[in-house]
Every structure is written in structure tokens, then in C-alpha cells.
Amino acid sequence: MFSRSHQVTVSGGNFLAVEGDYNLSVRVEKRRGIDILFEGIAQGALHNSGERFDAPKCHPNTRTALLQKIMDWIQNDDPSSPKFMWIYGPAGSGKSAIAQSIAELCYEYGFLLGTFFFSRSAAGRNDDKRLAATIAYQIGQSFTEAMPIIEKSVERNPALLFLNLEAQLKGLIIEPLSMTALHAHPRPRLIIIDGLDECRDHSAQTAIIRTFTQLITVHKLPFRILFASRTEYHIREAFNDKIFDTSLCRIALDNSLWRADDDIREFLISRFQKIRDTHQMKSYLPQVWPQPEVIDKLVVKSSGQFIYASTAIKYVEAHGYHPTNRLDTVLGLRSIENGTPFAELDDLYRHILSTVEDYSLVSRILGYLLLAENTSNSPSFLDGFFSFQKGTTYLALSNLHAIINLPDDKGDITISHASFGDFLFDPSRSGIYFLDVGFVHTDLAVCCFQNIAETDWRTNIYRHSVGALITHCSRARVTIKLVECLSIFDVALWTEFAATINFTLFLPRYCALLSNLGAQKLLKRHIEKGAVETGLCYIVLGGKRPLAVCSTLVDERLDLPESYFLDSITIWHCYWLWQNHDCINFLRQFFYNVDRAGEYAMSDDSHLCVALYLLGKFPSKFLEPSFHSTSLDFPMFVPMDVLAALLDAPLSNELFSRVSSILCELDFCNAEWKPKAQNLLTDYLKRCKDDPSFWVSMSVLS
Numbered sequence: 001m002f003s004r005s006h007q008v009t010v011s012g013g014n015f016l017a018v019e020g021d022y023n024l025s026v027r028v029e030k031r032r033g034i035d036i037l038f039e040g041i042a043q044g045a046l047h048n049s050g051e052r053f054d055a056p057k058c059h060p061n062t063r064t065a066l067l068q069k070i071m072d073w074i075q076n077d078d079p080s081s082p083k084f085m086w087i088y089g090p091a092g093s094g095k096s097a098i099a100q101s102i103a104e105l106c107y108e109y110g111f112l113l114g115t116f117f118f119s120r121s122a123a124g125r126n127d128d129k130r131l132a133a134t135i136a137y138q139i140g141q142s143f144t145e146a147m148p149i150i151e152k153s154v155e156r157n158p159a160l161l162f163l164n165l166e167a168q169l170k171g172l173i174i175e176p177l178s179m180t181a182l183h184a185h186p187r188p189r190l191i192i193i194d195g196l197d198e199c200r201d202h203s204a205q206t207a208i209i210r211t212f213t214q215l216i217t218v219h220k221l222p223f224r225i226l227f228a229s230r231t232e233y234h235i236r237e238a239f240n241d242k243i244f245d246t247s248l249c250r251i252a253l254d255n256s257l258w259r260a261d262d263d264i265r266e267f268l269i270s271r272f273q274k275i276r277d278t279h280q281m282k283s284y285l286p287q288v289w290p291q292p293e294v295i296d297k298l299v300v301k302s303s304g305q306f307i308y309a310s311t312a313i314k315y316v317e318a319h320g321y322h323p324t325n326r327l328d329t330v331l332g333l334r335s336i337e338n339g340t341p342f343a344e345l346d347d348l349y350r351h352i353l354s355t356v357e358d359y360s361l362v363s364r365i366l367g368y369l370l371l372a373e374n375t376s377n378s379p380s381f382l383d384g385f386f387s388f389q390k391g392t393t394y395l396a397l398s399n400l401h402a403i404i405n406l407p408d409d410k411g412d413i414t415i416s417h418a419s420f421g422d423f424l425f426d427p428s429r430s431g432i433y434f435l436d437v438g439f440v441h442t443d444l445a446v447c448c449f450q451n452i453a454e455t456d457w458r459t460n461i462y463r464h465s466v467g468a469l470i471t472h473c474s475r476a477r478v479t480i481k482l483v484e485c486l487s488i489f490d491v492a493l494w495t496e497f498a499a500t501i502n503f504t505l506f507l508p509r510y511c512a513l514l515s516n517l518g519a520q521k522l523l524k525r526h527i528e529k530g531a532v533e534t535g536l537c538y539i540v541l542g543g544k545r546p547l548a549v550c551s552t553l554v555d556e557r558l559d560l561p562e563s564y565f566l567d568s569i570t571i572w573h574c575y576w577l578w579q580n581h582d583c584i585n586f587l588r589q590f591f592y593n594v595d596r597a598g599e600y601a602m603s604d605d606s607h608l609c610v611a612l613y614l615l616g617k618f619p620s621k622f623l624e625p626s627f628h629s630t631s632l633d634f635p636m637f638v639p640m641d642v643l644a645a646l647l648d649a650p651l652s653n654e655l656f657s658r659v660s661s662i663l664c665e666l667d668f669c670n671a672e673w674k675p676k677a678q679n680l681l682t683d684y685l686k687r688c689k690d691d692p693s694f695w696v697s698m699s700v701l702s
Contacts, residue, residue, distance in 0.1 A: 031158070033151030037140075037172075040133035040161040042124040045116040047103035047192070052117060056310070057100040059270065062263035066251070070102055073249055074111055074190055074224060082249040083216045086239050087228040089253030090416035091348055091402035092307025093260075095228040098253075099194035102226065106190050113223060114138030118195035120351070128204040132168035133161050135191060139173060142189070149176035165204070166211050174219050189223050196229035197402070205229075209238045217243060231401045253304075260304040267306070268295050271313045275323050290327060297331065303418040307345060315341040342419070342429070348402075349423050353433045355399045362396050363433075367440035369404075369413060370421045373471075374464050377412040384461045385447055438477035445472035449485035651687065651694045659684050 044051030058067065073085055087095055096117065106112035114135040119125045140147030153171050154160055160171045193212065199205050215221045229235050239248060253260070272295075276285055302308040316326045328334035330341045340346065356362045365382060368374075374381075379393040386393075397406050397413065405414045415421070427434040451465035476482055659681050666674055666681075688694045 030155070033154035034147070036154045036158050036161070037133055037137055037150065040130060041137045042116070042130040042134050044122055045118070045125050045130070045134050046138070047100060047107065047112070047115040047117070051122070055100050055117075056094075056097040057104065058094070058097050059263075059267045061270075062266050063094070063098060063101070063258070066098065066258050067101060067105070069251070070098070070226070071105065074102075074106065080246075082247050083224055084213065084244065084247055085224070085226045085249040085251065087226065087251045087253065088231045088235075090305060090405070091230060091352060092305040092345070092417065093253040094306040095230075095253065096194050097306065099192050099226065099228045102190075103192050111190050113142055113189040113191050115192040115194070118193075118198040120195075120198040120200060126198060126200050128165050128199055128201070128208055131193075131208065132165060132172050136168075136172035136176075139177070143177070143180060146176050146180050149179050165207055169211055169215065173215065174221075177221060178219075191223055191225045192228075193225065194228040196227055197232050197235060202232075202234050205232075206234055206238045209235070213243065217247070233398050233401065260306075261299050261302075264302045264304070264306060264309045265295060265299050268298055268309055268313065271317065275317050279317065279323055280319055281322050285323060289324065294327070294331065301418050303416060305417055307348070308342075308417065308419050311342050311345045314344075340429070342423070345419065346423060346429050349420065350431070350433065352400060352402045356396075357399075358396065359433065361392075362400070363435055364440075364443060365393055365396060366424065367435055368444060369415055370424070370435075371437065371440055371472075372444060372464075372468060374468065375412075376460055376464065377414070378410055379406070379408075379413065380410065381460065382413070384455075384459075385451065385464070387447075387450070436477070438475065439479075441472045442476035442479050442482050445469065445476045446481055446485055448472060449489055452489070651691055653694075656685065656688045656694075 043049050046052075047055070070085065070087075073082070087098060089095055099115075099117070103112060103115050115138070116131055116134055117125065124130050136150055140150050150172055153176060157171065160168060163171070191212070193208065196205050196208060199208065209227065212225055216223055216225070227239075239250075272290060276282055276289065279285070298309060298312060312330045315330060316323050318326065325334060326341070353359065353362075364386065368382060368385070369377060379397075380390070382388070382393040383390050393413075394406065397404055400406070403416050403420055405416055407413065423429050424433060424435045425437055448465035448469040451461050452469070455462045455465070473482070473486070663678065663681050663685075666678055
């Protein structure tokens with residue numbers, strides 16, 4: 001036994017030497033099917049599991065109409081009624097709370113067959129591996145005659161729980177139930193699958209819809225299935241299958257349809273009352289707290305989604321803190337001292353954005369949606385605004401249905417959560433997803449410049465770019481690209497479009513922008529470029545009124561040595577310019593300051609050359625038979641205001657002669673403004689006649 005051993009010491013013990021072959025047989029006890037099945041379920045997916053303790057559910061007296069509609073569907077005995085229901089909405093809209101409330105009601109009434117609450121952050125509930133076993137286990141609990149059959153299936157093939165979903169459903173549910181008198185049970189049986197979008201594999205999500213649908217459509221099991229999820233593209237496409245044409249009841253958690261704002265208000269009022277009644281600081285709370293307008297603000301911020309209101313309340317009601325201070329933090333009236341008010345909401349936003357493949361692209365689109373203030377936000381419009389390839393916007397946002405309503409190409413994109421912008425614009429909350437407001441405006445301003453230069457002026461993109469340019473420029477961070485755009489921008493590009501924009505608001509704001517940026521050279525360049533190259537409109541500010549000369553009035557270019565160009569604008573814009581005192585003051589400050597305007601500085605004598613030219617053309621326009629005082633270019637106020645401005649010019653022999661001639665021509669005019677025009681012209685002649693020096697100059701010429 002110890003042959004060839006060295007230095008062996010044995011103290012006590014018994015030894016058995018065996019010669020020849022020896023077979024050892026160990027008996028392994030066969031595992032019960034219920035034990036195997038139980039190991040394969042996701043306990044946390046049950047509606048009453050300890051893992052989901054205090055699971056969200058509808059607050060009392062909220063969602064009442066919606067819950068009743070669902071319960072009516074469950075109890076509908078009509079064989080032709082839909083067997084499937086899909087509840088869908090954006091993140092935080094209360095889908096899981098509704099599913100939980102329905103599960104509890106159905107459990108109480110004996111209608112519930114099984115539930116599975118998916119959760120992306122919970123192991124065992126973030127994929128489909130335990131789904132079939134979990135539902136089968138609950139079926140066995142409801143139908144005691146089915147459980148032995150399910151157990152035998154697992155005992156015969158313990159690997160059943162590791163097969164694909166279709167095979168599991170067949171072995172664990174379809175075949176066992178086909179051997180029972182399931183149809184003898186009169187009560188409706190409901191399966192709830194919540195958070196389908198939180199199952200991490202898209203193909204698994206669509207497979208769940210397909211295979212569970214077949215339980216009823218193919219295998220004729222007397223069930224009803226309620227799905228709840230976000231409106232992800234692949235899920236929408238799965239439910240758009242023709243098999244659901246008549247068998248699916250869809251419920252969109254739409255604020256306007258289900259009056260979610262009213263329910264959120266009820267929730268907030270009730271929870272704030274609870275804080276006043278039970279919080280450790282209740283004795284220190286104001287008698288009326290919070291004010292109704294604060295409730296209103298929280299409702300608006302919620303955007304019909306309960307998650308914002310719920311997160312805010314949880315933060316405010318936390319013990320160990322003063323509720324009024326915590327509420328002020330939520331409202332942004334107080335800096336954050338302890339904790340983050342919207343940690344749960346921020347985690348949700350970060351997770352959603354983490355699914356984006358190209359965030360640099362998506363961030364530009366999000367910046368536009370949050371800051372552009374445009375009424376047209378369709379995918380096709382954004383493609384054009386950013387010069388994207390067609391379809392880029394739609395594709396880029398396709399994974400963001402949880403927070404964005406993404407319609408077809410023509411509908412407008414909307415953000416479901418009003419608080420999403422607060423998150424993105426706060427670096428402490430959004431981290432790598434932070435959007436710098438200044439740089440967003442810079443990006444949008446550059447796009448506006450490019451669109452004005454390259455886009456047809458009749459398009460909505462051009463119109464929006466024109467209207468939004470100054471707003472974005474004034475709020476932008478100055479970059480090399482922005483300065484380049486400012487320097488090469490040609491105001492004259494607006495000539496054809498001037499009649500349909502609020503040009504008189506744009507121009508002084510644009511010039512003021514250049515001044516505020518310290519870009520005096522750019523400001524002078526634009527004035528010079530217009531004076532030399534375009535010469536279509538001249539504005540001279542003198543006396544109490546501006547003098548306006550427009551190409552639409554004279555129909556030809558002015559060729560004057562000293563002209564003061566701003567842009568080609570219609571008389572209509574001149575009229576509104578005169579009413580805009582801020583505009584007038586800005587222009588006067590520039591043009592009447594030699595240091596600022598340089599060679600383009602003005603004086604009151606600047607009226608004369610322009611007045612002489614215009615009065616040489618003016619009367620014929622209004623004496624033509626085809627002239628209508630209601631036309632866009634010549635509204636009724638034109639003759640009076642233009643004449644009044646022209647006749648502020650200095651005394652002149654030439655002007656005196658021209659005015660005298662006009663008075664004669666007016667004898668043949670029957671316009672309603674004729675009497676006032678005659679008075680204005682006569683006043684100028686009288687001013688000349690009353691000035692002795694004028695008559696001296698006249699006598700010298702004669």
C-alpha cells in the first residue's frame with residue numbers, strides 16, 4: 001500500500017486495500033419542475049413583488065376616466081371586441097402607474113392572469129429570457145390544474161427555459177393550457193406587459209409582440225393582453241401590422257384627450273396638503289402654501305407628464321429639510337444645497353440621449369427646437385434650414401420618441417417635456433449632453449446668414465431666417481465664423497423681399513448689433529457698400545421728420561454724389577420707420593455723428609438734392625389714371641407724409657420753381673389728399689417768400 005513511499009508517519013486510522021476494479025455509484029435526486037421553473041422567473045416583474053415595493057400607481061381621483069375605459073375593455077364579453085390594448089406615450093407620462101393600477105384592480109376582481117414589468121436597470125427584467133417562465137408561473141398559480149402539466153414539461157426538458165421565446169411559450173403555456181378546461185372559466189383573463197421599450201433588444205421587443213399575439217390569434221387562448229410602452233419606431237411598426245387592424249385598442253396618453261393637466265394639479269394639491277399635515281416642519285409652513293400660481297407653474301412644467309410633478313414632490317417632502325426652501329430650489333429661486341431636485345428625471349434624460357448615435361448632429365436639432373421660436377418645425381423644414389440631406393432630421397431623432405413627438409415629414413416636431421430644456425442648458429445636470437445657449441444661437445445665426453444668401457426669398461426657410469437673424473446674432477457667442485458671416489452679409493439681398501418683412505425693426509437692430517460687437521468697420525462697410533453699389537433707397541434725417549426716397553416711388557436709380565444708403569425698402573416701411581422712435585434715434589445718432597459715420601455723416605442740407613430729384617418725379621406717379629391709393633406700394637398716407645418730409649428741405653430757387661409747378665398740376669387732380677397737399681406746397685412757397693435773403697438770391701439769378 002505504501003510501496004515506494006518515503007518518510008511516512010501514520011498515527012492511528014483504518015486502511016482498506018482494494019485489489020481489482022471498483023465502481024462508485026452516487027444517487028442524484030431528480031429536481032422538481034416547480035423548483036426549476038421558479039429559478040427561471042423574474043420575481044420583480046410581478047405586480048406585487050417586494051422588489052417593486054411602493055411601485056408607482058395612479059394617485060386617488062386621477063386618471064379615473066382612463067382607468068374606467070381600460071376596465072370596460074377588459075370586461076367586454078363581445079367576441080368581436082379587441083383582444084389587445086396598447087397604451088403608449090412619452091417617458092414619464094404615467095404608463096407604468098396606469099399598468100400597476102389596472103393590475104391591482106384586476107387582481108382584486110380575479111381578472112389578472114399575469115404581469116411582467118420590464119425595467120432597463122433591473123437584472124432579469126431588462127431582457128426577454130425570463131418572460132415566458134414568469135408568465136407561466138403566474139398562470140400556474142391562477143389555474144391550479146395547469147401547474148402540474150407545466151411542471152412536467154420542465155421536468156422532461158430542463159433546458160426549456162433556455163430556448164428562444166417562441167419555444168418557451170409553446171412548452172410552458174400553449175401545450176399545458178391546451179390540456180386544461182381553460183374555456184370553462186368565465187372570467188376574463190388579463191396579461192400585462194409593461195415597459196416593453198425597456199427590454200434592451202429591439203428585435204426581442206418585436207418578438208414579444210408577435211409571439212404573445214399568437215397566443216390568441218393562432219392558439220385561441222381566451223386571454224386579453226395589455227401592452228404599455230413608449231412610441232419607439234419598431235414598436236409602432238409592429239403594432240401597425242394588419243393583424244391588429246380590428247383586434248387592437250390603442251390609447252395614447254394625450255394631455256388634451258385625457259386632461260392630464262387636471263390630474264397633475266389634483267396630485268400636486270393633494271401631496272402638498274399631505275406635506276402641510278404630516279411634515280416635521282408643518283408648524284413652520286405658511287397658512288397658504290404653495291400659492292395657486294406656483295401650482296400652475298408646476299403643472300405647466302409637467303407638460304402632461306407625471307414624472308416631473310412626482311419627482312418635484314418627492315424632493316420637496318423629504319424629511320430633514322424645510323419644504324419651502326426645497327420648493328424654491330425646484331422653482332429655481334434658490335441655489336441647490338443638498339441633493340439634486342430632479343435626479344430621477346435627469347437619469348431618464350441621460351439614458352434616452354445615450355441611445356443617440358450622433359449627438360453632435362442631434363444637439364443642433366435640439367438647439368433649434370428649444371431656441372428657434374419658429375412655428376414651422378417639420379423634419380423637412382429642419383433639413384432645409386440646416387442644409388441636411390433629406391430625411392436626416394427624421395432619422396437622427398428616431399430614437400428619441402420618449403421625449404420628442406416625431407410626426408411624418410410634414411407635421412411639426414414637438415418636445416414632450418417642458419423641463420427637457422432646463423436639463424440640457426444646465427451643465428451640472430446634463431454633463432456631456434450640455435447645450436451652451438450662446439453657441440446654439442451662433443450655430444442658428446450662421447445658418448440664417450447662409451439661408452439668406454443661398455435660398456429663394458419666397459420660401460419659408462428664407463422668411464424664418466430673415467426674421468430670426470438678429471435675435472440669434474444678439475444672443476450668440478462671437479466666433480470667427482459668425483464675424484465672417486457678419487462681414488460678408490449683403491443687406492441688398494433683401495431688396496425683393498423687403499415688402500413682406502418688418503424691415504424697419506431689423507435694420508436698426510442689425511446696425512446696433514454691429515455697434516455692440518465693436519464692429520464699427522463692418523457697420524461703415526455696409527453703409528458704404530449700399531451707397532456705392534445699390535443706391536436704391538436714401539434716408540436723410542433732419543428737422544422733425546425723416547426724408548425718404550424709395551426706388552418703388554421713383555422707378556429708377558438715384559445718381560447723387562452724396563447719398564446715404566440703408567436699403568431698398570418700400571414707402572410702407574418708411575412710414576413705419578417714421579413711427580419707430582427708437583429706430584429714428586439710432587439712425588440719427590449714427591449719421592449725425594461725424595466720428596461714427598465719417599464721410600457718410602449728414603446735415604440738414606442733405607435734404608435739398610434729394611428733394612429736388614423726387615419732386616421732379618413725384619406728381620406724375622399720383623396723377624396717372626392707373627394709380628390707386630390703396631395699392632401696397634402707394635398707400636393713402638404717402639402723398640402727405642412724403643410731401644411733408646420733402647418740404648423740410650432748405651429754401652432753394654429750384655425747389656421753389658418745382659413746387660410752383662406742382663401746384664399747377666394739382667389743379668387736374670381729384671385725389672382726396674389734394675387739399676392737404678396744396679396746403680403743404682403753399683406753406684413752402686410762403687416760407688420762401690417770407691425770407692428776405694431768398695428774394696435777394698432770386699433777383700441775382702434773374
